[in-house]
Amino acid sequence: MNGFTKNGTALRTCPLCEAGCGLEITVKNGSVARIRGDIDDVFSHGYICPKGSTLKQLHDDPDRLRKPLVKRDGVHVEVEWDEAWREVERGLSDVITRHGRDAIATYMGNPSAHNLGSMTFGRVALQGIGTRQRYSASSVDQAPKQLTGGLMFGTVQSVPIPDIDHTHYLLMLGANPYASNGSLCTAPDFPGRLEAILARGGKVVVVDPRRSETAQKASEWLPIIPNGDALFLAAIAHVLFADGLVSVGAHIAPHLNGLDDIRAAMERFAPEAVERACGIGAPTIRRIAHELAKAPTATVYGRIGTTTTAFGSTTSWLVDVVNTLTGNLDREGGSLFTLPAAGGATTKGQPGRGKGFAYGKGHSRIKGLPELMGEFPVAILADEILTAGDGQIRAMVTLAGNPVLSNPNSGKLDRALASLDFMVSVDIYLNETTRHADVILPPPSHLQRDHYDVFLLAFAVRNVANYSPAVLPLDEGQPDEWEILAKLGMIAQGAGANADPAVADDMAIASLVGSAVRDPSSNVCGRDAEELVASLSSTGRRGPARMIDFMLRTGPYGDAFGAAPEGLSLDVLLANPHGVDLGALRPRIPEVIRTASGRIELAPPQLLADVDRLWAHATAVDDDKLMLIGRRHIRSNNSWMHNIKVLVKGKPRCTLQMHPTDADARGISAGQAVRVRSRVGEVLAPVEITDDIRPGVVSLPHGWGHSVAGTRLSVAGEYAGVNSNVLTDEDLFDPVSGTSVLNGIPVAVRAG
Ligand SMILES: Nc1nc2c(c(=O)[nH]1)N[C@H]1C(S)=C(S)[C@@H](COP(=O)(O)OP(=O)(O)OC[C@H]3O[C@@H](n4cnc5c(=O)[nH]c(N)nc54)[C@H](O)[C@@H]3O)O[C@H]1N2
Ligand SMILES: Nc1nc2c(c(=O)[nH]1)N[C@H]1C(S)=C(S)[C@@H](COP(=O)(O)OP(=O)(O)OC[C@H]3O[C@@H](n4cnc5c(=O)[nH]c(N)nc54)[C@H](O)[C@@H]3O)O[C@H]1N2
Numbered sequence: 122m123n124g125f126t127k128n129g130t131a132l133r134t135c136p137l138c139e140a141g142c143g144l145e146i147t148v149k150n151g152s153v154a155r156i157r158g159d160i161d162d163v164f165s166h167g168y169i170c171p172k173g174s175t176l177k178q179l180h181d182d183p184d185r186l187r188k189p190l191v192k193r194d195g196v197h198v199e200v201e202w203d204e205a206w207r208e209v210e211r212g213l214s215d216v217i218t219r220h221g222r223d224a225i226a227t228y229m230g231n232p233s234a235h236n237l238g239s240m241t242f243g244r245v246a247l248q249g250i251g252t253r254q255r256y257s258a259s260s261v262d263q264a265p266k267q268l269t270g271g272l273m274f275g276t277v278q279s280v281p282i283p284d285i286d287h288t289h290y291l292l293m294l295g296a297n298p299y300a301s302n303g304s305l306c307t308a309p310d311f312p313g314r315l316e317a318i319l320a321r322g323g324k325v326v327v328v329d330p331r332r333s334e335t336a337q338k339a340s341e342w343l344p345i346i347p348n349g350d351a352l353f354l355a356a357i358a359h360v361l362f363a364d365g366l367v368s369v370g371a372h373i374a375p376h377l378n379g380l381d382d383i384r385a386a387m388e389r390f391a392p393e394a395v396e397r398a399c400g401i402g403a404p405t406i407r408r409i410a411h412e413l414a415k416a417p418t419a420t421v422y423g424r425i426g427t428t429t430t431a432f433g434s435t436t437s438w439l440v441d442v443v444n445t446l447t448g449n450l451d452r453e454g455g456s457l458f459t460l461p462a463a464g465g466a467t468t469k470g471q472p473g474r475g476k477g478f479a480y481g482k483g484h485s486r487i488k489g490l491p492e493l494m495g496e497f498p499v500a501i502l503a504d505e506i507l508t509a510g511d512g513q514i515r516a517m518v519t520l521a522g523n524p525v526l527s528n529p530n531s532g533k534l535d536r537a538l539a540s541l542d543f544m545v546s547v548d549i550y551l552n553e554t555t556r557h558a559d560v561i562l563p564p565p566s567h568l569q570r571d572h573y574d575v576f577l578l579a580f581a582v583r584n585v586a587n588y589s590p591a592v593l594p595l596d597e598g599q600p601d602e603w604e605i606l607a608k609l610g611m612i613a614q615g616a617g618a619n620a621d622p623a624v625a626d627d628m629a630i631a632s633l634v635g636s637a638v639r640d641p642s643s644n645v646c647g648r649d650a651e652e653l654v655a656s657l658s659s660t661g662r663r664g665p666a667r668m669i670d671f672m673l674r675t676g677p678y679g680d681a682f683g684a685a686p687e688g689l690s691l692d693v694l695l696a697n698p699h700g701v702d703l704g705a706l707r708p709r710i711p712e713v714i715r716t717a718s719g720r721i722e723l724a725p726p727q728l729l730a731d732v733d734r735l736w737a738h739a740t741a742v743d744d745d746k747l748m749l750i751g752r753r754h755i756r757s758n759n760s761w762m763h764n765i766k767v768l769v770k771g772k773p774r775c776t777l778q779m780h781p782t783d784a785d786a787r788g789i790s791a792g793q794a795v796r797v798r799s800r801v802g803e804v805l806a807p808v809e810i811t812d813d814i815r816p817g818v819v820s821l822p823h824g825w826g827h828s829v830a831g832t833r834l835s836v837a838g839e840y841a842g843v844n845s846n847v848l849t850d851e852d853l854f855d856p857v858s859g860t861s862v863l864n865g866i867p868v869a870v871r872a873g
């Protein structure tokens with residue numbers, strides 16, 4: 122499979138964001154000459170954003186680590202892999218011996234979800250480390266949506282996806298796909314798909330405190346007060362009941378629990394009761410409710426500006442409640458469940474019923490927050506490190522994460538990381554976070570590894586499968602990312618610095634196949650496990666490629682090792698480098714349900730229990746404070762692509778946007794540096810005065826603040842910006858999921 126071309130064209134899926142665009146990469150003399158969109162890609166049809174072509178610059182970036190670094194007398198020095206592994210063994214075993222495994226915390230960052238190596242072998246690393254102290258970027262991101270999907274439909278992958286390609290009406294809250302290209306809604310060229318809604322006579326309504334790029338293109342912009350979305354949606358649900366507009370549809374009704382509970386819970390949320398706290402007038406709320414109900418099809422979609430707020434879970438829940446009440450759940454043009462080729466939680470087990478979803482099996486030492494998806498929320502991470510006593514974290518392993526720029530109250534987290542006994546990072550850069558690491562283990566560049574979006578294709582607006590082999594060979598002596606993760610896990614388990622990742626790989630595939638042949642719902646149930654492993658291995662494939670082959674063959678379109686000869690396998694995907702289109706999303710209820718009752722739980726008790734807090738919010742309006750929100754830019758990607766000159770050059774983008782009324786009231790003029798202060802920190806940023814933001818709200822993007830010592834980011838250092846998470850407050854979180862509030866932080870702003 123890896124016959125690398127020295128001169129020719131390679132096709133691969135862009136791994137940088139959820140859109141997963143197809144790239145056409147021209148290779149000349151063994152290096153990348155040009156990257157453009159693959160016009161024949163079955164999903165992206167040639168679309169590409171400015172970041173996609175910079176995989177070349179990322180690969181060539183002299184600051185990108187090619188060798189492990191070990192910290193000696195406070196300075197990072199390059200070492201050979203053997204030496205790095207010995208340091209890892211020494212450091213981890215020391216902490217384990219003295220304090221036990223739970224003294225090690227792990228943090229998985231966002232690129233892990235875009236990375237085949239970590240999606241297949243991240244688990245091997247985590248299991249090897251064997252700690253309960255697991256953290257990830259989920260709790261500054263999508264966790265509430267997964268929690269409500271779990272409670273309502275049975276698994277954390279049961280997230281209804283807005284059918285933007287067929288809908289007549291899209292109500293979008295807290296998302297700006299013109300900058301982000303979408304999230305939990307894999308849709309290359311999201312902007313083009315929105316424009317198509319308008320072109321076919323449909324309507325797009327954007328709810329956002331900022332007139333974002335998306336709001337500017339939409340049919341209508343509703344400037345909501347940050348944190349107001351759950352009230353807004355509750356009032357819509359109220360109107361649907363009060364005005365006799367509820368119609369869940371004959372296909373859903375027999376499978377639905379909790380409709381009466383919802384009716385009762387929404388009773389008090391009349392539009393007039395919430396308009397002040399959400400900032401959207403009662404007549405508008407009524408009109409939107411009627412438009413949603415009357416549209417031939419409609420879908421409500423909420424993202425980061427809804428999940429990372431004080432009501433993250435309740436908002437995520439009400440999104441799907443409104444979709445259900447208007448008859449748009451599981452309907453074409455409404456919200457549907459993806460049927461992913463590599464399978465997953467919504468395709469496994471008995472169709473229509475399951476174990477259901479549980480969380481809160483454990484609670485954190487600090488603040489007593491519930492475990493969710495096997496993790497604790499990052500809101501407590503710094504305190505879990507800094508607070509002495511039984512269970513204190515003494516070591517950290519970060520995998521593709523930059524929490525110093527991405528987690529709340531990052532000033533405190535920065536100090537906490539500096540106090541650890543030992544830290545290992547698997548990362549491509551020496552940056553704000555990894556500068557605290559005793560050992561940094563760099564994976565190869567994104568063009569030097571295979572790719573398949575195991576996770577994100579489970580949330581796509583079409584059923585699509587697309588495998589990309591590595592474009593460029595590994596450098597001499599460079600392990601692949603999956604090998605690094607497997608070896609890290611093995612060393613943590615005590616296998617020693619010479620542990621061979623191939624052993625973990627063979628065990629992992631044997632275990633995957635072994636459980637499939639025992640699973641009555643698998644298409645290989647009852648087959649001989651050893652025979653299947655031998656057949657998978659006969660191609661010479663190992664690691665992620667072998668695993669993906671198995672997942673595809675046993676997935677919903679799979680060839681079941683010959684039982685369905687027309688079905689999918691890795692060979693089929695490799696023969697179709699522009700991807701395989703498996704069609705538009707189709708209704709999946711009741712088969713998709715995995716709750717214990719076998720029904721959709723429209724009113725889970727954990728969410729009903731939050732309704733009183735929501736009601737209290739309707740009357741707790743504080744007009745005095747400014748509210749800080751974030752924003753994204755198409756040329757940026759969270760915290761880590763600021764070392765690429767073509768992306769960061771131009772006028773500074775890390776500015777505080779402020780409405781002219783708020784600026785005037787404080788005697789602030791355009792371009793001036795202003796001091797932004799929250800309960801936990803202060804930053805000095807240039808102000809940008811604009812009426813594209815609601816008065817009372819200010820916006821600062823996250824992921825900047827590169828001017829710290831001890832990093833190796835020469836370009837990012839020149840365009841440093843400030844770290845907005847110095848301002849976000851770890852005491853503010855959604856109590857249902859523990860997810861941090863990153864939007865709607867009370868701040869004061871004054872001329873600097
Ligand atoms: N205020 C505020 N804060 C936010 C947000 C917000 O909207 N506002 N958004 C939140 C969201 S949605 C997210 S997802 C998080 C992201 O938070 P994190 O995941 O903590 O941070 P990233 O900025 O994605 O940093 C990724 C790290 O992975 C490294 N990296 C990149 N590619 C690879 C790879 O292939 N392998 C390995 N091993 N390392 C790699 C980079 O060098 C970088 O160190 O930030 C959150 N923080
Ligand atoms: N270019 C680029 N693309 C990215 C990323 C990136 O950093 N840069 N990050 C990737 C990641 S990890 C993710 S998770 C996705 C996120 O993708 P999106 O969810 O689309 O995130 P944003 O673009 O930050 O848009 C969030 C919007 O919410 C608004 N908002 C803030 N507070 C509120 C509120 O209380 N209510 C409402 N209704 N709106 C509010 C903000 O003004 C903003 O316009 O993007 C991904 N794609």
Ligand code: SF4
Nearest residue numbers: 135138141142170173
């Ligand atoms: S939109 Fe996302 S996937 Fe597409 S080219 Fe840009 S960064 Fe890559």
Ligand SMILES: [Mo]
Nearest residue numbers: 231258262263
């Ligand atoms: Mo994210």
